[in-house]
Amino acid sequence: MASAGALLRLIRFDRPIGTLLLLWPTLWALWLAAAGWPDVHLLVIFTAGTFLMRSAGCVVNDLADRDFDGAVARTRERPLVTGEVSVREALVLFATLLGLAFVLVLFTNRLTVLLAVAAVLLASCYPFMKRHTHLPQVVLGAAFSWGIPMAFAAQSQALPPALWLLYAGNLLWTVAYDTQYAMVDREDDLIVGIRSTAILFGNGDRLAIAALQLGCLLCLYLAGRAFGLGTVFNAALLAAAALFAYHQFLIRERRPLDCFRAFLHNNWVGMAMFAGIAIDLALRHGWTR
16 A cells, blocks of 8 residues: 555655646636635635646656656656556546545536536646657646636636636746756657657757747736736736746756756746736735725
């Protein structure tokens, strides 16, 4: 029987960066949908749901990659590779996490529940895309951005067209930072046959990431205009641009450790954009709803 420690490592409990990168855009959307503080129960539901869905994503990813992870330096000690967790135990854990997440979404509304079904499909198919396309990061971006329409559906029971600008900006950002992440494993992935944007872009990886970052900033700027955001939000965009420039500095020599540092540093981008949205809305509409 798997130990609690092995199960916690399977869901990356000790590595919260994935949960944070999934949570920040969801919080952006909740605040924009509410034009300020969202409903407290929705804040709790989406925060807990983010943790559960990211954890479930880690489990299905490791199940899909268990025959490859042993050949990759960064992943060879994962519990499914070492045998600390069996395939059956991982499947039970995956089903449990999805079940808990579904219970949470039942406390929202019908539109959010329907969107949640799409979220599960996106999260579940992503790991298998690495076998068939060099663009699995795009599928991950679609999955990591799906909390945005769900947040609008839950908070405002509507899907305003402008949310898709926010969605597109987050998708481009996700592809950028996950390409940085894929650069860490590029040499091993070439050997085992895993595909990624890092392999697709090759020596043009830094330029491609820069283009994705610029596209992200443009989409977020247009989203800010559509939602009536102003000076504080635009200052947050400038801060994000400065952070992106730092990431370019970190990955300039493509050293795996520095690429991983750049990936982790994206947490500050999400935080900066959330601060810009929340403070801008607070100054315009007051600190309480």
